[in-house]
Amino acid sequence: MKTPLTVLVCALTLMACADHAARARLGIEDSTLLRSGMGASQDEAAGAVNPQWINAYAPVANSGAALASLQARLDRLPAEQNGYFRAKAQCWVDAAKDARQAGDHWGFVEEAIGQAAVIATGLESGVSPSAANPALRTVSVVRPDLWKIVNTIKSDPAITSCREAQLPLACAEVQLMQAGHDAWLRSFAHAEKRLSDVQDNLRKSAESALQCKPAAAAPQLTTPQAVTLRADSLFRFDGGNDAAMLPAGRRALDAVARRLTTVTALREIRITGYTDRLGENAHNQGLSLQRAQTVARYLRARGVTSPIAVRGLASANPVAECRQSRRDELVQCLAPNRRVEIELVAAS
CATH class of the missing domain: 3.30.1330.60 (OmpA-like domain)
Structure with missing residues (x-):
């Protein structure tokens, strides 16, 4: 009969194998994401809070009030701004609400609020926000193959004039970032569960882009605009x-x-x-x-x-x-x- 310690060692070995398998499926390259306990890195490279992070997100003292304010700002935007950036800001707000409801106190709520606020401010001021997804302290890169699909769809000229394709694409990016946060927390199973929604949104975006008719060129032009x-x-x-x-x-x-x-x-x-x-x-x-x-x-x-x-x-x-x-x-x-x-x- 195995001793309790032997059983525990076997269980931990199986768990490590499962973690490695999940990590492999997610395409995670950062080996520190499988380390915990003694020997695990606790430095800035591993996601420890630094002064820059505190300065950027300290103003988000009340995440509930900040989310309510952001939602009101997005709701006030005119209908013509209901495109890629408006959808992306809304998806960041939804991601922050989801993480807050789950009791996530690791900083992702504040970072998601910050991303939504930057986009909302740009839309309100008439300055086009950046379409890039910046590196966040609490987000690791998962499924690089899906990020390549995101970039392929994003670079298609049809996307710029196809609102039906822009909305699911924006949310797929945020969902993929949130899956990266799950991985950062070493919750690989939760990260994998989000991927089906990511893939569905990418499929919808690609199909919509194919269905969108290109804008008619001015009759005088005999070459692309x-x-x-x-x-x-x-x-x-x-x-x-x-x-x-x-x-x-x-x-x-x-x-x-x-x-x-x-x-x-x-x-x-x-x-x-x-x-x-x-x-x-x-x-x-x-x-x-x-x-x-x-x-x-x-x-x-x-x-x-x-x-x-x-x-x-x-x-x-x-x-x-x-x-x-x-x-x-x-x-x-x-x-x-x-x-x-x-x-x-x-x-x-």
């Missing part, structure tokens, strides 16, 4: 001048130039360069502007005569959200953000 070119195809990595342009980039711009020279009634061409979020902001700002200017000169040299306006927005308006810990994987994931957008403005 916007063209997005990946910077990694146009230039060598971290390059933006003529010397850094790749053969594939020249071919792509040659094709764009041929189409633009046939377009009539074109008032202006707006060229915007973007970088990813890695590196110094000043460097990224200069690089993004340089890429836009290089593309403009190239089109001019190939017969494009319409007025051209250029600008560089560095890492603003990201289309891909990445949380990988390995730099090579992060650089690859951020590739869609390194881009040059060419917008065609028809004459009125």
Whole structure:
């Protein structure tokens, strides 16, 4: 007959195996999430509260009152703002309410309130909020494959004009973040339970995007009203001048130039360069502007005569959200953000 201690050891061994299996299914890369008790990390890297976190979330002294106030602010927003950001703010409020009702005192309630408040403030002031999901202290990355699907849907041009696709996408992102909080708490079973709703919302978003009809182009235009070119195809990595342009980039711009020279009634061409979020902001700002200017000169040299306006927005308006810990994987994931957008403005 096994002694009680032996039975306990066996039970703990089986539990550890189950935890490892759940962790593997969630795709968690942070090994500290399976450590507890003696030897477990308690430092800032493991999620310990730091002064910055306290300064950011200390104002949320009464989460119940804060949630009620946020809900009232969202309810007052005009109907035309009932899109992606309004839905995302509401989903953050709902996530905060859910965690608060469950008695979660680890900081996720405050962080969810903070995310909703930032979006609500942007909508109220007329400033477009960021679509990125920032790293939160109480959230770990789960299911990187689902985050790739999020980024794929998010980068589809149809999403920008398809409200039916935006709403489930916004909530899928928040739900995936909340599953990451469950994992941060080492509650892997709860994290897995949320994934069915995440997958359902992603499916709804993708199907709605396919069903949405693209906006009709102005009859004068014989080419798309916007063209997005990946910077990694146009230039060598971290390059933006003529010397850094790749053969594939020249071919792509040659094709764009041929189409633009046939377009009539074109008032202006707006060229915007973007970088990813890695590196110094000043460097990224200069690089993004340089890429836009290089593309403009190239089109001019190939017969494009319409007025051209250029600008560089560095890492603003990201289309891909990445949380990988390995730099090579992060650089690859951020590739869609390194881009040059060419917008065609028809004459009125």
